[in-house]
Amino acid sequence: MSSLEKIEKTAERPRTRDSDATRLRILEAAKKEFAKSGLGGARVDDIAERAKANKRMIYHYFESKEGLFQAVLEQAYLDIRTAEQKLNLDHLDPKSALERLVRFTWDYYRKNPEFLTLVNSENLHRARHLKKSEVVKVANRRFVGMVAQILERGVREGVFRDGIDPVQLNITIAAVGYYYLTNRFTGSIVFERDLMAPEALEQRLQFNIDTILRVVSV
Amino acid sequence: MSSLEKIEKTAERPRTRDSDATRLRILEAAKKEFAKSGLGGARVDDIAERAKANKRMIYHYFESKEGLFQAVLEQAYLDIRTAEQKLNLDHLDPKSALERLVRFTWDYYRKNPEFLTLVNSENLHRARHLKKSEVVKVANRRFVGMVAQILERGVREGVFRDGIDPVQLNITIAAVGYYYLTNRFTGSIVFERDLMAPEALEQRLQFNIDTILRVVSV
DNA sequence: CAAGGAAGTAACTAGATAGTGCGTTAACGG
DNA sequence: CCGTTAACGCACTATCTAGTTACTTCCTTG
Structure with missing residues (x-):
């Protein structure tokens, strides 16, 4: 059937x-x-x-608890990569495209906090499950290419400076959102401020967009 | 005795x-x-x-496994805060002070990877252990003040722009190093590059220093 | 419609795991 | 040098936990 x-x-x-x-x-x-x-x-x-x-x-x-974890992790990566591919950043000017990506990354982490925790867990285990997953590797490749293309386009149009490593930029876009959200509990204590208050979240997103645009600006 | x-x-x-x-x-x-x-x-x-x-x-x-975890976590926070206090950033010009702090944070995370994992673990448990620790809260307060002072001084001397939230800057300084290092295993797979190779580490540190200086620059 | 396979269940096991009861011995003050 | 206190060790247990055995029930297909 x-x-x-x-x-x-x-x-x-x-x-x-x-x-x-x-x-x-x-x-x-x-x-x-x-x-x-x-x-x-x-x-x-x-x-x-x-x-x-x-x-x-x-x-x-x-098969086993480990097998189940691997399946969960694999699906989580496929989900975020699929969502990213739907962003259609090629139709936007480079700055808007980058802003949109920062915003998307932030929103995705907020709506899917399990993704952050799963990745943390996987790193605790030295990524031994992800290593085995070929399908995820293919999905990642396309994702890394996205930012590289925006960067190239920006340089050509004279709005971004040259010589930026797309991998470093990619990591930084993830980092400024990921760290804030995954460490929201200890963060709220260390900084004596409710990091998850609506105004705080809005303020952080703006700060992140500004940070990334400053990194690429000429 | x-x-x-x-x-x-x-x-x-x-x-x-x-x-x-x-x-x-x-x-x-x-x-x-x-x-x-x-x-x-x-x-x-x-x-x-x-x-x-x-x-x-x-x-x-x-007392218990939880009590032991709490003691370990408390000590880990006291250790990093103590090390930070010894940096003596007041004697440096604002830009150098900031660079030194970024460098220190990076080096500390590299030399004490357990700190990263412990913080991750604590956040998985919604910071319920750290909440109880009054001594750590006091240490954190002094730490947050450090960056605020550098910022103020930089604005007064005209090398930093005004209106930057010291907490956001603090979080970003931690984020760009923390994310890279704690997710080094999945990161090396996603980006198909050995993130822990000596040149890669050196390159990342430089990128982070540059990022932070761009965030504060006028 | 029969039969074989796949979906689903309940009860079980072997080994692990946090935590303890209680006895022993070293150190230290008097 | 003696008695008390605190450091230390052994052996135990109640409970939990990943994984399994042996079975029933439903669905599909020839």
């Missing part, structure tokens, strides 16, 4: 057994649990319960 | 029982284990073994 037929049939009469749906529920539940407690702290039983699935199904679909 | 007398006596004849030394060995071992595996992933038995102490002693000195 084709995938399309399957979807049509499901639409007609919801099945009591649906491997795709169960797989997705497990993935979603695992993302939340891993993000909340890390790979070491998350509990397989809790994931099963949250997914409203039997624990046996996790091992059926993902 | 005074602390001085104690030290003198110890120098004469090393004691087989020494509560201070044992406490310190446990703290050091715990810092490494917590940094390696996080609060959830670290094992009390492993900490005891690494410290060459009996597990019972951990509970004797620190």
Whole structure:
């Protein structure tokens, strides 16, 4: 049976057994649990319960806890890279394109805080899961190219200075948002200020846009 | 017996029982284990073994695994704040002072990677341990003041622009180094480049100094 | 419609893990 | 040098946890 037929049939009469749906529920539940407690702290039983699935199904679909983590991480990277590709920055002038990318990165981190925690977790484990994922590597390549293209265009049009390493810029765009948000709890204590207050968030985004534009300006 | 007398006596004849030394060995071992595996992933038995102490002693000195984590984290924050205070930035011109601070932050993170991991772990737990620590809060206050003073001086001397929020600048100085180093494993995969190669590290530090100076420049 | 495979369940296990009860011995003050 | 205090060690436990065994139930397809 084709995938399309399957979807049509499901639409007609919801099945009591649906491997795709169960797989997705497990993935979603695992993302939340891993993000909340890390790979070491998350509990397989809790994931099963949250997914409203039997624990046996996790091992059926993902082999092991590690396999499940790998699948979650892979999906998280594919999701953000896919969203980035939809930005269509080529149609904007270089400055606007860069601003849009900074804004998108910030918004994405805000709306998907699990992504930050998953990446932290993966780095705690020296990226041993990501290393294995070929599909993610391909997606990343296209992403790095995006910023390089904006930079080149900006230099050609005389609005950006020459000689900026696109990788350094990429890292910096991520850094100024990522650090602020992932360390929002200790940050709010260290700086004695609620970093997650709406005005504070708005102020930070503006600061970040300004920072990045200053980095590239001639 | 005074602390001085104690030290003198110890120098004469090393004691087989020494509560201070044992406490310190446990703290050091715990810092490494917590940094390696996080609060959830670290094992009390492993900490005891690494410290060459009996597990019972951990509970004797620190009450619980959580209590031990709190002590480790507190010490880590006191250490970095103490080191920062020794920088003596007041004797330098504002630009040099700022550059020195960026350089110090970078070097400190490089030499003390456990600090990064501990902070990540603490944020995973919504900073519930740091919240309780009054002594760390006091140390942080002095630290935030440092950057504010450099900024003020720079504005007065006409080398920095006015209106920069010292907290935002502070966060950005930390961010550009922290993000690069804490995410060095996934980063090396995403950007298909060894981010920890000596030239790469040198290049990043220069980029960070340049970024921060551009942020404050008139 | 039969049969075989896939989805799903419940109960279990072996090993780990945080935390303790209690006894032992070194150090230190008197 | 003796008695008390505090450092230290051993062996134990209750509970948790990743992973599994053995089974039932539903769905598809020839």
